[in-house]
Amino acid sequence: MIxxxxxxxxxxxxxxxxxxxxxxGFTDVVAAHFAxxxxxxxxxxxxxxxxxxxxxxxxxxxxxxxQLERLDYVTRVEDPTDRRSKRVQLTKxxxxxxxxxxxxxxxxxxxxxxxxGTKEFRELQRLxxxxxxxxxxxxxxxxxxxxxxxxxxxxSSSGGKRDR
Amino acid sequence: MIxxxxxxxxxxxxxxxxxxxxxxGFTDVVAAHFAxxxxxxxxxxxxxxxxxxxxxxxxxxxxxxxQLERLDYVTRVEDPTDRRSKRVQLTKxxxxxxxxxxxxxxxxxxxxxxxxGTKEFRELQRLxxxxxxxxxxxxxxxxxxxxxxxxxxxxSSSGGKRDR
DNA sequence: GCCGTGTTGTAAAGTGGCTTTATCACTGAG
DNA sequence: CTCAGTGATAAAGCCACTTTACAACACGGC
Numbered sequence: 001m002i003x004x005x006x007x008x009x010x011x012x013x014x015x016x017x018x019x020x021x022x023x024x025g026f027t028d029v030v031a032a033h034f035a036x037x038x039x040x041x042x043x044x045x046x047x048x049x050x051x052x053x054x055x056x057x058x059x060x061x062x063x064x065x066x067q068l069e070r071l072d073y074v075t076r077v078e079d080p081t082d083r084r085s086k087r088v089q090l091t092k093x094x095x096x097x098x099x100x101x102x103x104x105x106x107x108x109x110x111x112x113x114x115x116x117g118t119k120e121f122r123e124l125q126r127l128x129x130x131x132x133x134x135x136x137x138x139x140x141x142x143x144x145x146x147x148x149x150x151x152x153x154x155x156s157s158s159g160g161k162r163d164r
Numbered sequence: 165m166i167x168x169x170x171x172x173x174x175x176x177x178x179x180x181x182x183x184x185x186x187x188x189g190f191t192d193v194v195a196a197h198f199a200x201x202x203x204x205x206x207x208x209x210x211x212x213x214x215x216x217x218x219x220x221x222x223x224x225x226x227x228x229x230x231q232l233e234r235l236d237y238v239t240r241v242e243d244p245t246d247r248r249s250k251r252v253q254l255t256k257x258x259x260x261x262x263x264x265x266x267x268x269x270x271x272x273x274x275x276x277x278x279x280x281g282t283k284e285f286r287e288l289q290r291l292x293x294x295x296x297x298x299x300x301x302x303x304x305x306x307x308x309x310x311x312x313x314x315x316x317x318x319x320s321s322s323g324g325k326r327d328r
Numbered sequence: 329g330c331c332g333t334g335t336t337g338t339a340a341a342g343t344g345g346c347t348t349t350a351t352c353a354c355t356g357a358g
Numbered sequence: 359c360t361c362a363g364t365g366a367t368a369a370a371g372c373c374a375c376t377t378t379a380c381a382a383c384a385c386g387g388c
Contacts, residue, residue, distance in 0.1 A: 002273060003177050003202060005292040010170040011219075012301045017167075032345060038167060048365060055175075060346050062367055076366095084354045084365045108300065109166060115298045120291060127280075127288040128169040134279045136272065137176045196374060212336060224375050226338055240337095248336045248383045335384075343376065348369105355364075 013108060020104045026097045028071050036064055041098055042074055042088035050088060073097060177272060184268045190261045192235050200228055205262050206238055206252035214252060237261060 014031060021029045029037070035054040036042060042050060051061035065088060068074045073094035079085035090098060113121040131137060178195060185193045193201070199218040200206060206214060215225035229252060232238045237258035243249035254262060277285040295301060 001203060002269060002276075002289075002292075003174065003181075003198075005289075005296055006170050006174040006177070009292075009295055009301050010167065010174060012303075013167050013170065016300075030344090034167075039165060046365075047367090056345090057347065058365075059348085059367070063345075066367090082355070082365085086366070105166060111300050112166075112295070112298060115300065116291075116294055120294065123287065124291040124295060125166075125169075127284060127291060128166075128173075130280055130284065131173055131276070131288060132169055134276060136180075136275050136279065137173050139176075194374095210336075211338090220374090221376065222336075223338070223377085227374075230338090246336085246384070250337070329388105331386105331388085333385090336382085337380105339378105339380085341376100341378080343374105345372105345374095347372070349371095351366100351368080353365085355362105357362090358360090 016108060017101060017104050020107075021097060021100055024097075024100045026093075026100065029073075029097065032064060033068060033073070035061070036068055036074065036088075037094070037098055037101060039102075041090060044087045044089055046079070046085050047076070047088060068094070180272060181265055181268050184271075185261060185264055188261075188264045190257075190264065193237075193261065196228060197232060197237070199225070200232055200238065200252075201258070201262055201265060203266075205254060208251045208253055210243070210249050211240070211252060232258070 014034065017034070018029070018031060035056065036050060047061050047065055048058050050065075051058045054061060065074060065076060069076060072091055075089050075091055076086040077089065079087050109121075112124075116124065178198065181198070182193070182195060199220065200214060211225050211229055212222050214229075215222045218225060229238060229240060233240060236255055239253050239255055240250040241253065243251050273285075276288075280288065
């Protein structure tokens with residue numbers, strides 16, 4: 001059941017973050033954008049670094065950056081030391097959104113601390129950190145679950161049969 | 165950081181499950197199928213119940229069931245008491261896959277227990293259960309993060325500008 | 329018995345976050 | 359100066375979903 005135990009809280013976290021962003025006026029942010037906006041944020045790094053971090057291809061990251069740039073959350077400026085590279089920075093609007101995210105995390109944690117009790121909450125945090133340091137989690141930390149099929153053939157399209 | 169602390173382990177869990185399934189010969193299972201195969205499995209329930217459970221639309225669930233039926237993991241049989249309804253059951257192959265999943269979970273938990281120590285591992289389990297019982301997680305437990313946009317306009321397609 | 333309303337399953341089409349594939353620009357080692 | 363490698367990104371495709379639409383059935387009220 002370890003799967004469900006982890007999945008349900010993380011879903012709740014993302015749902016809350018998205019709601020708060022929307023309520024704060026950032027109505028054009030979607031869940032996928034978290035790959036860029038979440039801690040530690042772009043902070044002048046290159047698109048390929050962000051892609052690596054998010055466990056996705058450069059192209060996918062670039063697609064997100066294209067959206068976020070058009071929506072005025074980030075800018076891509078050329079790297080003076082390497083003319084192939086770009087550096088991604090949060091815009092003013094991007095910084096404001098990131099601040100909303102951070103404050104939402106703080107609020108969630110405060111809420112959990114209140115509901116679990118301070119002692120239990122801190123213990124949970126400590127154990128989660130430990131869990132993340134295990135070889136199980138660390139090992140093969142690249143490429144998310146939704147990677148390329150790479151195994152069996154695809155299953156083609158469209159639901160069940162119609163035989164009435 | 166609560167987000168990353170939960171997300172990385174769950175990703176590792178799903179990655180491991182998929183790998184083990186593929187190695188066990190179920191090469192045609194993809195991550196999306198877990199919505200059906202994971203605990204407690206279809207077990208004679210209706211498609212709409214499974215959809216509710218997985219936090220997705222009936223149609224999405226039906227799409228998955230169509231694939232899984234074609235791949236011989238489940239069957240849909242008519243409910244004798246309600247001729248609108250279907251009942252979803254695992255096939256022999258489906259049962260075998262579910263067994264692989266359960267054994268993988270057991271193996272993962274054993275591995276974590278070994279790496280964290282029995283006492284810490286049990287404590288982590290206990291706290292995760294508690295976490296899942298909080299109002300924060302329980303409240304609004306329907307509809308996953310990837311729900312309909314329902315807010316701001318879409319952002320149209322295709323990465324950055326080409327201006328070279 | 330019919331009739332309107334709700335429920336169930338599912339087909340069909342559209343959406344969007346990804347992938348793979350393919351270029352182009354540039355860098356750095358030889 | 360090559361040339362293999364790296365970075366960004368365009369283009370096309372995939373597929374797990376969504377919304378929309380509808381047909382079959384259940385069921386309570388008349």
